[in-house]
Amino acid sequence: MTLAMMxxxxxxxxxxxxxFGALAVAKGERWHRMLGTAFFVGMLTMSGFGAVMAIFIPSxxxxxxxxxxxxxxxxxxxxxxxPENAAGRFExxxxxxxxxxxxxxxxxxxxxxxxPTGRLDGLxxxxxxxxxxxxxxxxxxxxxLVRRGGIAGPRRIARxxxxxxTALLIAxxxxxxxQQKMMPQDWRGSPLLYLPPLLVxxxxxxxxxxVRLSRRWAAAPP
Numbered sequence: 001m002t003l004a005m006m007x008x009x010x011x012x013x014x015x016x017x018x019x020f021g022a023l024a025v026a027k028g029e030r031w032h033r034m035l036g037t038a039f040f041v042g043m044l045t046m047s048g049f050g051a052v053m054a055i056f057i058p059s060x061x062x063x064x065x066x067x068x069x070x071x072x073x074x075x076x077x078x079x080x081x082x083p084e085n086a087a088g089r090f091e092x093x094x095x096x097x098x099x100x101x102x103x104x105x106x107x108x109x110x111x112x113x114x115x116p117t118g119r120l121d122g123l124x125x126x127x128x129x130x131x132x133x134x135x136x137x138x139x140x141x142x143x144x145l146v147r148r149g150g151i152a153g154p155r156r157i158a159r160x161x162x163x164x165x166t167a168l169l170i171a172x173x174x175x176x177x178x179q180q181k182m183m184p185q186d187w188r189g190s191p192l193l194y195l196p197p198l199l200v201x202x203x204x205x206x207x208x209x210x211v212r213l214s215r216r217w218a219a220a221p222p
Contacts, residue, residue, distance in 0.1 A: 004049055011045030012171060014038050019168035020196075023203045036164075043073045043167055061112075061123045064105045065174065068131050069167045071097050072138065076163035084152035087145055095142035098135050105132035127173075134166060158211045165204040172197040 018038030025031040051066025075094045105128050112118065112125035119125070141159065145151055151159060176196050180188045187193065 004053055008046055008049040008053065011042045011047075011049065012175065014042030015046050015168075015171055016042075016175065018042055019164070019171070019200075023165070023168075023200070039164070039168070040073060040077050043171065044070060046171065047073070047167075057121070059121045059123065060108045061120060061125075061128045064101065064108055064128050064131050065170060067104070068101050068135055069170050071101060071135075072163045072167040072170075075138070075142070076160050076167070079156060079160040079163070082150065084156060085150040087148075087150040091142060091146050095139055095146060098139035098142055102132050102135035102139055105129070105135055131170075138163070154211050158208060161207045161211060162204065165200060165207065169197060169200045169204065172200050 015038075018035045018040075021035035022032055022039055025035065047066040047069035051063050051070065054060070054062035054066060071094065078090055078094075108120060109125040109128045109132060112120035112123070112128070145159075176193045180193065183193075
């Protein structure tokens, strides 16, 4: 196992532990901030190293997944670091990055669909089509944020939460369903491996509804 792979695995482990932990504790409290920082550092490490290593394998779908995850985590973090109603070069660059990721994902999915096997680098096109949709949505949201000169209140909190949670969902799907060869033989193919990604998706839906519908978040700090 190479050093880069060890760093990638360590980052992924920290990201998954920090992400699930941050979802479980009270938002805005000390433990949430600590676990959120572990998630942020771990996920950037995991996705960054994963995207770079995928260039040499090659695995173009993994490049898209890693780039999108890195982008989601970075923009989610910056959302709560920026003051309310503020936007600058970072947000403009983020909009460009999301657009490029979406276009790249579409290109990769088309290449897979027209290949003789219907796969690209041994992987099916369906996941990357989902990545294309997420990246396109994120690019649209970034464009709106830049035009408005920033966001505040529940919209700001929702932006942070959906991006962090979607990045965690990608990581959970990749590990629990995409890396079963690394698990004990008895675990492989178990329906229980679908549970962690489903819990993350349920948390995403729950928090989006709660932030949008609860008056508490209108003036609450992130």
